[in-house]
Amino acid sequence: MPGWLDEKAIPENRIIQRGTFFPPIESAPFFRQYRPPAELPVETVIAHLEMAVIQVGRQLDRWRQEQTAATLAEVRAETVNGRSELLALWERAVYCEAKAEILKETLTADRRKAAENNAKTGEETEEKYREFSADAIALIVGDDRVHVGSI
Structure with missing residues (x-):
């Protein structure tokens, strides 16, 4: 659906780097894909x-x-559309973790009407x-996220 998201509303891309092993995370794709609330400051x-x-x-250091x-x-990893699955999973894990934290913050700071759509x-x-995020991390390390223990 072209035009559903105003590209002018996407803040300038910022690069977040952790060491040299993991690739940098870019903010622009996060804004496009996960659409944080517009009222939240970009710095937040x-x-x-x-x-x-x-x-x-x-969580992935070990x-x-x-x-x-x-x-x-x-x-070494399989690719999807020419991109390493591991790179896609790293990005997903980070973006989903950030989205969860943003949701937690907006849930406590939000002053909208009680009729707000709680699904969002x-x-x-x-x-x-x-x-x-946990699922993506488990897939990176080659582990099942759900473990069956003894009763």
Whole structure:
């Protein structure tokens, strides 16, 4: 659907880098795909993206240390449309973690009417984005996110 999102409304792209192994995260695709609330200051969104890069990166540090490749892009993986699955999963994990944090913040700071659509801003939606992030991380490390334990 061309024109459904005004490209002029997308703030200038910012690059967030954590070390040299993981690729940089760009803010413009996050604004396009995950559409944070317009009333949130851009700096707040960038701060959430930075924290998400830290959180996801730390969850992947042990796995990263087991890799022989110098960068995530060099880790052997299947591709989708010519792009490494691992790169796509890294981005998804970070973006979903950031979206969950933004939802948590807007849930507590939001002063809109009670009739607001909770499917967009409710706690369940926040948790769903956290699950998406956890799923992406599990796929990167080659683990099943759901484990069956002894009863």
